[in-house]
Amino acid sequence: MGDLVRVRRHRFAGRHDRAATTEPRWVGLLLLATTVVFLGLFLLLPLVTVFTEALRKGAGAYFASFGDPAALAAIRLTLTVAAIAVPLNLVFGVTAAWAIAKFEFRGKSFVTTLIDVPLAVSPVISGAIYVLLFGLQGLLGPWLSAHGLQVIFAVPGIVIATVFVTVPFIARELIPLMQEQGIEDEEAALTLGASGWQTFRRVTLPNVKWALLYGVILCNARAMGEFGAVSVVSGHIRGKTNTMPLQVEILYNEYNFVAAFAVASLLALLALVTLALKTLVERLSAAAVTLDSGLPAAEEI
Amino acid sequence: MIRRLDPSWLLAAVLLLGSLGCGGGGEQQAAGRQPITLLNVSYDPTRELYRDYNEAFAAHWLKETGQTVTLEMSHGGAGKQARAVIDGLEADVVTLALAYDIDAIASRAQLLPAGWQARLPHNSAPYTSTIVFLVRKGNPLQIRDWDDLVRPDVAVITPNPKTSGGARWNYLAAWAFALKRELGDLSRLQDPAQADAVAAAEVVARRFVTDLFARVPVLDSGARGSTNTFVQRQIGDVLLAWENEAFLAVNELGPDVVDIVVPSLSILAEPSVALVDVFADKHGTRAVAEAYLEWLYSPTGQRIAAKHYYRPVDPQHADPADLARFPDVELVKIDEVFGGWANAQRIHFDDGGTFDQIYVPGP
Numbered sequence: 001m002g003d004l005v006r007v008r009r010h011r012f013a014g015r016h017d018r019a020a021t022t023e024p025r026w027v028g029l030l031l032l033a034t035t036v037v038f039l040g041l042f043l044l045l046p047l048v049t050v051f052t053e054a055l056r057k058g059a060g061a062y063f064a065s066f067g068d069p070a071a072l073a074a075i076r077l078t079l080t081v082a083a084i085a086v087p088l089n090l091v092f093g094v095t096a097a098w099a100i101a102k103f104e105f106r107g108k109s110f111v112t113t114l115i116d117v118p119l120a121v122s123p124v125i126s127g128a129i130y131v132l133l134f135g136l137q138g139l140l141g142p143w144l145s146a147h148g149l150q151v152i153f154a155v156p157g158i159v160i161a162t163v164f165v166t167v168p169f170i171a172r173e174l175i176p177l178m179q180e181q182g183i184e185d186e187e188a189a190l191t192l193g194a195s196g197w198q199t200f201r202r203v204t205l206p207n208v209k210w211a212l213l214y215g216v217i218l219c220n221a222r223a224m225g226e227f228g229a230v231s232v233v234s235g236h237i238r239g240k241t242n243t244m245p246l247q248v249e250i251l252y253n254e255y256n257f258v259a260a261f262a263v264a265s266l267l268a269l270l271a272l273v274t275l276a277l278k279t280l281v282e283r284l285s286a287a288a289v290t291l292d293s294g295l296p297a298a299e300e301i
Numbered sequence: 302m303i304r305r306l307d308p309s310w311l312l313a314a315v316l317l318l319g320s321l322g323c324g325g326g327g328e329q330q331a332a333g334r335q336p337i338t339l340l341n342v343s344y345d346p347t348r349e350l351y352r353d354y355n356e357a358f359a360a361h362w363l364k365e366t367g368q369t370v371t372l373e374m375s376h377g378g379a380g381k382q383a384r385a386v387i388d389g390l391e392a393d394v395v396t397l398a399l400a401y402d403i404d405a406i407a408s409r410a411q412l413l414p415a416g417w418q419a420r421l422p423h424n425s426a427p428y429t430s431t432i433v434f435l436v437r438k439g440n441p442l443q444i445r446d447w448d449d450l451v452r453p454d455v456a457v458i459t460p461n462p463k464t465s466g467g468a469r470w471n472y473l474a475a476w477a478f479a480l481k482r483e484l485g486d487l488s489r490l491q492d493p494a495q496a497d498a499v500a501a502a503e504v505v506a507r508r509f510v511t512d513l514f515a516r517v518p519v520l521d522s523g524a525r526g527s528t529n530t531f532v533q534r535q536i537g538d539v540l541l542a543w544e545n546e547a548f549l550a551v552n553e554l555g556p557d558v559v560d561i562v563v564p565s566l567s568i569l570a571e572p573s574v575a576l577v578d579v580f581a582d583k584h585g586t587r588a589v590a591e592a593y594l595e596w597l598y599s600p601t602g603q604r605i606a607a608k609h610y611y612r613p614v615d616p617q618h619a620d621p622a623d624l625a626r627f628p629d630v631e632l633v634k635i636d637e638v639f640g641g642w643a644n645a646q647r648i649h650f651d652d653g654g655t656f657d658q659i660y661v662p663g664p
Contacts (some may be wrong), residue, residue: 015415135412136389145389153390235390236375250376253525254348255553 015099050268053260065262074247074263080155081243082223085162089219093170094212098204100171101178102186115171116157118164126164127232130157153235158243161229166219171213174208210285214278221274223237336369339586339593344379344402344466344506344572345523346546350609351396355359357605359594362582362589370589375406379466379613386412391580393590398466398524400424400573401642412579414513426571428611431632432467432474434562435531435540435547444539444643446564447478451512458537460527462649462656466572469650471541474568475513477633479506487638503583511659532559543570548626559627568608569632 055062065071099105100112118126134151144151151157185207189199195269205212227245234241242250243269251260306636343351355372362370375382375390377396387410397403400418403425407413416423436444442455450457460468461515481487483502489495519536521527525541528550539562542550547561574594581587596602600618607619616624639645649655 131388134389137387137388149392150389150391152388153385235385236377237390238374238376240373253345253529 014113047268049134050261050264053257054265056198057260060137061258062262062265065259066266068259069230070242071241071247071259071263072240075266077155077158077240077242078224078244081162082161082220085166085223086216086220089166089170090164090212090216092167093174096171097178097208098200100175101181102183105193112175115168115175116165118167121230123161123226124232125164127161127229129230130161130164130233134160152233153237155235158230158241161233162223162226165226165229166222169219169222170212170215173211173218177208177211178204209218210281210288213281214285217274217277217281221271224270266271302608310386328628334366334368336371337586337589338371338373339393339590340373340375340391340580341385341394341396341593342375342382342390343396344382344398344541345376346467346549347396347527347572348374348405348525349375349549350545350606350611353609354602354605355595357601359592361596361601362592365436368589370593372593376527378460378464378485380464381522386410386577391583392577393581393584394574394576394594398570398572399469399642400426400571401469401646402466403573403575404643406577412577414578415574418573420576421574423592423614424440424571425573425575426614427574427594427602428572428606428613430544430570430572430611431567431630432470432541432570433544433547433567433628433630434564435528435542435550435559436562437538438560440559440560440562442538443575444562447475447509447513447566448482448542450516450539451509452477452516454541455516456537457513457516457539457541458519458527458531459472459517459541460524465524465527467543467546467570468520468527469645470515470543470568470570472510472653472656473635473639473645474541474564474566475510475635476506477568477638478564479509480564480638487633490638505655507655507659510655514656514660517621544612544627548610563628566631566633567590568638569634571635645664 009238023119054065066075096111096115100108130137131152133140134144134157141152149156158202184300189203190196194202206224224243225245226243227249230243231246231249234243236242236246236250238250240257244263248267250259250265251257251263341351341355351374355374359370359372361367375385377385383395383397383402383405384391386395386406395403395406403413403417407415407417415499421427434444436442441589442449442452444450445457449455454549457473459471462468462472462599477487480502482628483505484490484495490499507513519530521530524546527540528542530536530551532554540547551559553560574597576587576590576594578587581590597606598615600615603613603618604613604620604623607613607623608618610626612627613619613624628640635642635645647654
């Protein structure tokens with residue numbers, strides 16, 4: 001759920017244009033009040049609850065929750081999965097965005113749509129697809145099993161499911177920007193004798209670095225927080241194939257509320273760090289734009 | 302701690318495309334006195350039981366053989382867990398809510414022989430349980446027996462019989478109650494001369510179970526989910542629960558929150574255990590996996606089962622104080638009332654079966 005909210009928020013974020021309206025002042029205040037109350041009820045209150053519940057039995061019990069080997073394993077697995085999924089999607093996102101924004105080819109809009117599929121499909125379905133594909137009764141399962149390879153109900157399955165659900169984040173961030181920027185800069189570089197790689201590294205990449213960083217942050221947040229798809233392919237082996245979100249569910253189901261909310265609070269903290277980084281990136285990129293153009297950023301007007 | 306080289310790590314490493322270092326490592330799991338790992342895929346309410354039992358068994362095995370054994374657990378709705386094993390969750394042993402789920406693993410994936418249930422004593426059920434009611438403190442709606450569950454003022458919480466073993470026992474216990482009420486004596490089911498009366502009773506039972514499920518506002522996928530719906534989310538007036546789950550809820554949440562109500566009749570639930578031959582042989586864990594299951598029948602295993610509110614098959618080994626907690630209740634057997642699990646599953650729970658016909662999402 002948090003991921004969805006983040007995606008939505010992000011879609012509307014990043015626009016700094018001020019609306020020049022003629023409505024009376026109270027309309028603006030009403031809108032503001034509604035927003036604040038809504039955010040307070042649906043975002044702030046749950047967040048506060050997580051930390052209150054986690055600390056219900058004191059800081060000792062809270063920190064003891066992280067001494068549990070299963071919780072540590074879940075944290076380690078979540079970090080491992082993110083460490084694999086994010087670089088993979090970084091490479092893929094840049095490649096895909098570059099291909100789509102800078103080249104003309106048949107079926108381009110189809111590829112663009114394809115990248116959005118993980119956003120449209122329920123994560124549970126995407127998990128189930130991998131079970132059908134890699135499961136023992138599935139298409140590739142018997143071959144994998146015969147060769148001693150375990151994909152589903154093991155780390156690779158979790159990584160694959162996570163990669164799937166996080167595919168759009170970096171690519172979607174880059175494509176509009178790269179399309180907007182056009183190919184003039186690259187053409188100029190090539191005319192001046194730069195190689196393809198030099199052009200990419202010294203022209204394309206610097207142009208999109210903020211969007212890229214932003215995409216990486218969102219991608220990482222989703223990779224760590226994914227529940228549905230991972231739940232289907234995990235097998236829920238304690239201390240082995242449970243990521244942090246799954247561990248939260250397990251602990252909750254075991255009446256271990258303090259530990260459940262402690263792990264949840266760690267996830268929430270990760271989300272908060274993500275938000276802080278996101279804001280920082282937005283500020284820095286706005287500052288960079290200001291420097292480039294010599295004009296004050298919209299925020300400062 | 303030594304981790305065996307898991308091939309999955311190799312694949313993960315390939316996936317890294319060299320962007321990160323190599324994962325995994327460690328020693329191959331070999332026969333002999335190398336440390337060994339067992340995966341027990343179990344159903345929802347056995348978490349506390351197996352946490353205790355695994356610890357005891359690991360100590361026992363170390364003392365007997367000098368080998369360190371690490372027990373890994375996976376819990377969930379029994380039907381879902383069986384499905385995962387069929388899809389390749391490589392369990393060395395399964396300890397599920399009912400024999401049918403293990404039958405499914407045998408028939409759909411041939412991971413163990415069809416006659417698995419005869420390999421261990423008591424139909425491979427080292428402990429039994431039954432279905433009881435959990436009500437709000439003081440039983441404000443005066444729920445005493447199955448009849449009360451179809452009252453219009455009562456909301457009933459049970460998991461989904463399609464995914465949960467416990468829910469299938471709930472459903473069958475309700476059905477058996479209605480049959481008994483109609484027939485007076487369930488032995489008439491076996492009497493060919495009574496066929497007409499039995500058919501009439503089956504119609505009434507179907508009506509009764511239909512009415513009961515019309516009182517269910519939410520079907521969770523597993524027993525533990527239902528318990529949380531009832532206790533944490535405060536939905537419903539009565540929870541149909543495993544006896545052990547009900548005791549555990551009272552224990553965990555305090556006796557001032559919920560009460561247990563024992564109906565006039567319930568069903569003898571036999572949660573079954575089995576070795577998954579194909580996976581155990583693949584992992585080279587057959588010996589320890591067999592010992593793990595057999596030891597459930599040992600005095601220690603039986604005592605631990607009773608401690609966690611499962612009725613031991615050999616009560617003489619259990620702590621009498623633990624045994625005293627089990628209420629006396631008339632328990633019917635699935636073989637006698639429903640002609641065994643395969644039959645009950647086919648008639649009631651398979652796609653298009655009675656449950657699919659009678660269930661419409663409730664109030």
